[in-house]
Amino acid sequence: MRLRNAFRLGLYGVFSILFASGALWIYADQMKINPEMDTEMWQQAAALLLSLHGGTAMVTLLLLGALGPAHVQRAWRAKKNRTTGITSIAMYGLLILTAFGLYYVGSEALRPWISTIHIAFGLAVPAVVVAHVMVGRASVAAVTPQAQARGAAAATLVPADAPADAVLVKVMSKAG
Ligand code: HEM
Ligand code: HEM
Numbered sequence: 001m002r003l004r005n006a007f008r009l010g011l012y013g014v015f016s017i018l019f020a021s022g023a024l025w026i027y028a029d030q031m032k033i034n035p036e037m038d039t040e041m042w043q044q045a046a047a048l049l050l051s052l053h054g055g056t057a058m059v060t061l062l063l064l065g066a067l068g069p070a071h072v073q074r075a076w077r078a079k080k081n082r083t084t085g086i087t088s089i090a091m092y093g094l095l096i097l098t099a100f101g102l103y104y105v106g107s108e109a110l111r112p113w114i115s116t117i118h119i120a121f122g123l124a125v126p127a128v129v130v131a132h133v134m135v136g137r138a139s140v141a142a143v144t145p146q147a148q149a150r151g152a153a154a155a156t157l158v159p160a161d162a163p164a165d166a167v168l169v170k171v172m173s174k175a176g
Pocket of ligand 1: 001002003004008011064067071072075076077080081082084085086088089092132133135136137139140
């Protein structure tokens with residue numbers, strides 16, 4: 001369930017860009033209607049930020065898809081970090097659903113609601129990521145010394161392609 005460095009950095013990278021481009025877009029969206037500002041410049045900035053946001057969202061979907069077998073399945077079977085894991089899945093699911101709505105729901109009455117929900121959950125992403133990683137690491141660290149005492153190498157927690165998956169799951173579920 002521990003992720004390879006490049007994959008982990010990729011995930012943190014896309015979430016940072018999504019958050020920064022989303023938050024900056026909220027600012028640019030206000031500035032572009034402020035008569036005291038260079039409204040044309042802010043309009044261009046808002047459009048650029050939204051295309052960066054939408055493009056990054058596509059890469060995010062790829063990475064989230066790869067996370068299923070590499071991370072979620074293993075952690076689920078080991079009964080580790082399920083609560084913040086389910087919260088994360090629900091939250092990204094809602095972000096994806098509302099993003100779909102932003103593109104395809106034609107109703108002018110519904111769009112502001114969809115936008116507000118998307119932004120509210122979007123702004124909460126850093127808190128959920130930090131909570132998930134901290135709780136997850138603590139839950140795995142708590143079991144590692146016991147696993148070591150039983151003769152299982154702690155290193156089996158690290159690589160995604162470790163051959164001792166079945167052994168690890170057995171040790172972890174006993175210890176948990
Ligand atoms: C889309 C949903 C999820 C995302 C984006 C995500 C992402 C992450 C990331 C980036 C880490 C830090 C990895 C590291 O330090 O190497 C992590 C750790 C962890 N996650 Fe998830 N995760 C998700 C879902 C889940 C689910 C559903 C579970 C449980 C069933 C789970 C269990 C864990 C555990 C146990 C750790 C600690 C791993 C360790 O330190 O060895 N995750 N997660
Ligand atoms: C998995 C995560 C996310 C996905 C898949 C996603 C996807 C999208 C998509 C496709 C759009 C429409 C872009 C367009 O109209 O060209 C959008 C809009 C937006 N997103 Fe996200 N996003 C995610 C996370 C976030 C986060 C973390 C924030 C943080 C603030 C955020 C803030 C926004 C904002 C402000 C808009 C513009 C809303 C509007 O047009 O009314 N999103 N998002």
